[in-house]
Amino acid sequence: MDIRQLRYFVGVVEAGSFTKAASLLKVAQSALSLHVRQLEEGFGTQLLVRERNGVRTTDAGQKLLIRARNILNEILLTEAELTSKKASPAGELTIGIPSGAARVMSGLLLEAVRNDLPRVSLKMTEGMTGPLEEWMSAGRFSLAILYRTEESIGQMKALASEEFxxxxxxxxxxxxxxxxxxxxxxxxxxxxxxxxxxxxxxxxxxxxxxxxxxxxxxxxxxxxxxxxxxxxxxxxxxxxxxxxxxxxxxxxxxxxxxxxxITRSVVLAVNPRDDHKAAIVALRKLIADVASMLIERGIWLPVR
Incomplete structure (x- = not known):
């Protein structure tokens, strides 16, 4: 197993077929098939089921997909922290933010994006938390600020706490x-x-x-x-x-x-399909910085 194999595997799953992945990754379809087959042989288990309309993950493939995305994201974070080159991420990102959080966060975040990520176009949707959670689950946003109890945070990043x-x-x-x-x-x-x-x-x-x-x-x-x-x-x-x-x-x-x-946590949820993108990595850092600023101002409380 190597990093290239993980990138190709994630690319095939996200594209939904070897044909589409080959076009998006600009790699021969036969090479993609070879790398996925080598992964399967290395793990000794089937990762993808080839069907007429594309591919789907097996249970083992789904577990690898989650791990692979985390690994690739960590690599991007490490490169961003250690490289001496100034990265300039670009692209259009969408974020959902609850009305309460938006009142103290949206202005600071938009200003930070304008100053630090000039090539990123941020589309922000403000609303009540119920619809935002549904839209995030449906994959409508790249990221979303959500609220959770301490027991239900899961793998999402906790930014701050609030008291009612x-x-x-x-x-x-x-x-x-x-x-x-x-x-x-x-x-x-x-x-x-x-x-x-x-x-x-x-x-x-x-x-x-x-x-x-x-x-x-x-x-x-x-x-x-x-x-x-x-x-x-x-x-x-x-x-x-x-x-x-x-x-x-x-x-x-x-x-x-x-x-x-009565307390709750302010968390950051990221669409798994976008988690490895450089622009997402940069925006996650800005969101964490804005949350820290609000904690320093006493508007939010530190993570408990």
Missing amino acids: CLVAPPSGPPFEASIRLSDLRSFPLAVPMRANNARRSVADVVAHHGCMLDVRFEVDSLSTIINMVMEGKAHSILTPAAIHKEVSQGLVRTIQIVDPV
Whole structure:
């Protein structure tokens, strides 16, 4: 097994056939077949099933595909870190980003891409987390910023942590610095729809502790929820990043939720088909840098 064999194997799987892979990789089809056959002989197991319309991986082939992509990505990262040459990745990349994260991250990220990756065209889609997760699963994005509990991060890169807080109108009775989870039932809430990660994160903790919430409005729009709180029509449960601007302007107030604290992780998901591309490697580093900047500013919390 050598690096070239791994590149050819990944290329064949991603192209879906030896014919398409030969054209994309500019390698003779017979050479590709030979290298894949040598891999199969070396491992002593079948990796690909040749069918009339192309190829599909066996269980062993799927395991190798995951490993090979990781290996090739590590090679690119190593080359980027050790080479003295200035790489200039190019191409069009797509990223999905939740509305809350976008409010503090999108401007910094777009500026970093403009300055450090001038040949990369970044297409950014902002939305609620439910649709973004579905589109990422369908392969619509090259990367996506997503939210996860600590137990469900898997192989995705954790960028930061967030704590949920009660968001209250600027007028009204004073609050203590914190509020117990069990006391949230006293406040009429405007919250995202049930498919939204923020809603699920809060609901899971509330259900686990046998508490109740007074959900009056379910709205799949962050800006509408924030406006309702500002106008005194409801309270909400959000993360500080989502209402950072309004808090700094005195338009809403935040109260820490305790007993227990409700947390989630901000993670970076990458489409496996794009993970080995130089532009993706460079963009992943910029995203990590932006996350570190937000942690330094106190908007996000360090990874737990």
